[in-house]
Amino acid sequence: MAALSFLSLLLILLLLPLCLLLLLSLIVRPRPVKIPLKNRHVFITGGSSGIGLALAHRAAAEGARVSILARSPDKLEEAKRAIRLATGIDVATFSADVRDFDALRRAAEEAGPVDLLLVNQGVVVAEELAKQGLDEVRFVIDVNLIGGFNMIKAFLPAMKARTDRRPASIALVSSQAGQVGIYGYTAYSASKFGLRGLAEALQQEVIADDIHVSLVFPPDTDTPGLAEENKRRPLLTSVIAGSSGAMKVDEVAEKALNGIKSGSFIVPCNFEGYLLAIVTAGLSPQRSYVMAFVEVVSASILRLTALFFQWNWYSSIEKWHAQSKQQL
Numbered sequence: 357m358a359a360l361s362f363l364s365l366l367l368i369l370l371l372l373p374l375c376l377l378l379l380l381s382l383i384v385r386p387r388p389v390k391i392p393l394k395n396r397h398v399f400i401t402g403g404s405s406g407i408g409l410a411l412a413h414r415a416a417a418e419g420a421r422v423s424i425l426a427r428s429p430d431k432l433e434e435a436k437r438a439i440r441l442a443t444g445i446d447v448a449t450f451s452a453d454v455r456d457f458d459a460l461r462r463a464a465e466e467a468g469p470v471d472l473l474l475v476n477q478g479v480v481v482a483e484e485l486a487k488q489g490l491d492e493v494r495f496v497i498d499v500n501l502i503g504g505f506n507m508i509k510a511f512l513p514a515m516k517a518r519t520d521r522r523p524a525s526i527a528l529v530s531s532q533a534g535q536v537g538i539y540g541y542t543a544y545s546a547s548k549f550g551l552r553g554l555a556e557a558l559q560q561e562v563i564a565d566d567i568h569v570s571l572v573f574p575p576d577t578d579t580p581g582l583a584e585e586n587k588r589r590p591l592l593t594s595v596i597a598g599s600s601g602a603m604k605v606d607e608v609a610e611k612a613l614n615g616i617k618s619g620s621f622i623v624p625c626n627f628e629g630y631l632l633a634i635v636t637a638g639l640s641p642q643r644s645y646v647m648a649f650v651e652v653v654s655a656s657i658l659r660l661t662a663l664f665f666q667w668n669w670y671s672s673i674e675k676w677h678a679q680s681k682q683q684l
């Protein structure tokens with residue numbers, strides 16, 4: 357009798373997760389998709405430096421036709437030369453500011469239809485809002501968020517009308533600071549959270565055109581942009597951002613492109629990124645029933661983990677304030 361009930365308990369314990377997996381495999385939306393890159397047109401903003409440049413290298417090496425856009429013509433030329441040296445492939449360059457919609461429209465016309473639009477440009481000025489000027493807040497939001505709108509508005513019409521009817525993609529490079537607000541990042545986090553709202557809504561609008569949206573969430577990444585940021589970044593910003601391991605730019609580019617090719621809506625880049633993706637899943641679309649299963653099963657334990665992180669961060673903030681009072 358005892359053996360029988362033990363067996364039936366075991367069966368139920370096995371059956372329940374299997375039923376959940378089966379259910380999730382039936383309901384996850386949008387449906388899974390693959391985005392091929394070979395011989396397709398990949399257009400990367402901020403492609404002359406850091407993550408964008410690494411993405412351009414990798415896309416070219418995978419046999420895509422690559423275009424890069426940024427402001428400085430010199431940096432664009434330098435990037436073009438470096439990619440030619442490494443891969444033998446010539447990328448097309450476009451010098452424009454993402455805040456200038458007319459310039460983007462001209463670039464879109466010249467570039468022709470794009471299969472993967474990678475909105476990667478970004479700026480950050482890390483500082484407490486009380487100290488920061490509104491001009492800097494506007495600058496960060498204009499480049500990171502409105503720049504994203506401008507790019508999509510300029511390139512979407514030709515993407516929708518493309519003759520290559522294979523699945524296409526719009527990928528936005530956010531940041532882990534676009535999943536959780538961080539000290540010193542009021543403007544930056546707002547701009548990157550904003551991209552998520554844009555992406556969730558846009559995915560519903562372009563699914564019928566077989567266009568698939570991805571959001572990439574890197575942690576601190578070793579780039580010229582981060583070196584510049586570090587000159588002024590508040591200590592607390594660095595301490596809290598240090599909760600997630602720093603990454604090399606090539607690793608981020610690899611994770612990002614793999615996530616985009618597999619059609620993932622949320623693309624984490626490291627282990628902490630997976631935890632963040634699960635704990636902030638909310639009402640985001642999810643194509644993978646396996647990830648959906650992990651989200652459903654681990655929701656409460658990860659929420660508890662998140663509360664411990666906040667506890668730790670607020671302890672650092674309190675300690676920092678206590679120390680700076682002592683020094684007065």
Ligand SMILES: NC(=O)C1=CN([C@@H]2O[C@H](COP(=O)(O)OP(=O)(O)OC[C@H]3O[C@@H](n4cnc5c(N)ncnc54)[C@H](OP(=O)(O)O)[C@@H]3O)[C@@H](O)[C@H]2O)C=CC1
Nearest residue numbers: 402404405406407426427428454477478531576577579581
């Ligand atoms: N490095 C990091 O720690 C992390 C970065 N990210 C995000 O990844 C993206 C890339 O960052 P990273 O590689 O560090 O940045 P970099 O500063 O190294 O490069 C930024 C690129 O964007 C271009 N750019 C900047 N402003 C504009 C503009 N107004 N119009 C057009 N192009 C512009 C730059 O060229 P130019 O100046 O010539 O215009 C350059 O090509 C950003 O969105 C950033 O927020 C996310 C998480 C972590």
Ligand SMILES: CCCCCCCCCCCCCCCC(=O)[C@@H](N)CO
Nearest residue numbers: 531532533576597599600628631635662
């Ligand atoms: C469930 C528990 C989750 C645990 C993980 C929490 C880790 C959060 C760390 C956030 C790091 C943000 C770095 C942003 C860097 C950036 O965007 C700038 N450097 C841009 O230049």
